[in-house]
């Protein structure tokens with residue numbers, strides 16, 4: 542049965558949840574494939590330079606893939622329950638089981654808190670920051686080779702903005718996290734979220750580019766891809782600004798209370 546048979550889908554707030562889920566699922570799938578491609582290149586490329594770059598990306602992005610996708614995957618499962626209202630909460634729909642199943646992924650294979658500490662404590666500093674600066678290069682190369690394309694402009698601008706915010710957060714951590722590790726620990730969750738959003742901006746801009754190249758076919762698949770890319774840049778990526786602001790407050794208010802206050 543087609544989805545449009547359900548009248549609930551006319552409500553904009555239900556659409557918001559569906560679009561959040563769609564932008565997350567398709568962006569996440571692209572991010573996982575792109576990272577897995579780095580794993581393949583690391584293993585089989587005959588070029589030593591390509592193998593090294595691929596290994597850097599794979600190592601850097603592993604905690605981001607695990608932490609960001611499982612955090613947002615749980616949110617997606619929860620939204621799927623929410624848009625069914627009370628029936629979603631009951632066992633009859635089956636969605637409450639997805640919510641419970643998705644929840645464990647934030648805990649096992651390294652809790653997401655530990656993934657975030659791995660990112661800021663080990664992955665950023667490794668080899669003098671070679672991997673993170675290499676990732677910035679990937680983003681900047683995409684921007685410089687596409688900034689003349691007026692159809693791609695909103696997406697390229699989104700990547701530019703997110704890259705600038707991620708660089709600012711990285712510099713803040715390098716200056717304030719090494720001298721006081723509580724700053725790194727307190728900011729690590731928001732830094733990982735900002736990293737994930739920036740990686741998604743990169744993926745969505747790449748997908749928009751591929752969809753624009755096929756737009757002339759009139760295939761609905763590409764129109765839907767472009768509409769979802771627009772949604773991501775307008776309605777999801779702005780979260781990056783709040784994560785950057787939180788990173789830069791460091792440990793101050795997080796550690797203000799004594800342990801016996803909890």
Ligand SMILES: Cc1cc2nc3c(=O)[nH]c(=O)nc-3n(C[C@H](O)[C@H](O)[C@H](O)COP(=O)(O)OP(=O)(O)OC[C@H]3O[C@@H](n4cnc5c(N)ncnc54)[C@H](O)[C@@H]3O)c2cc1C
Nearest residue numbers: 644645646647648649650651652653654655656657658726
């Ligand atoms: C259903 C299920 C299946 C599992 N399957 C397996 C399995 O097959 N194999 C296996 O080996 N394990 C398995 N586990 C265990 C799982 O890997 C652990 O639960 C997980 O690593 C978290 O450890 P913990 O439960 O001891 O929590 P803790 O380590 O006590 O963590 C509690 C909280 O403190 C935070 N925290 C902990 N240490 C630090 C730190 N140093 N700095 C900052 N924050 C910190 C964590 O992020 C977390 O939020 C499973 C768990 C569950 C629930």
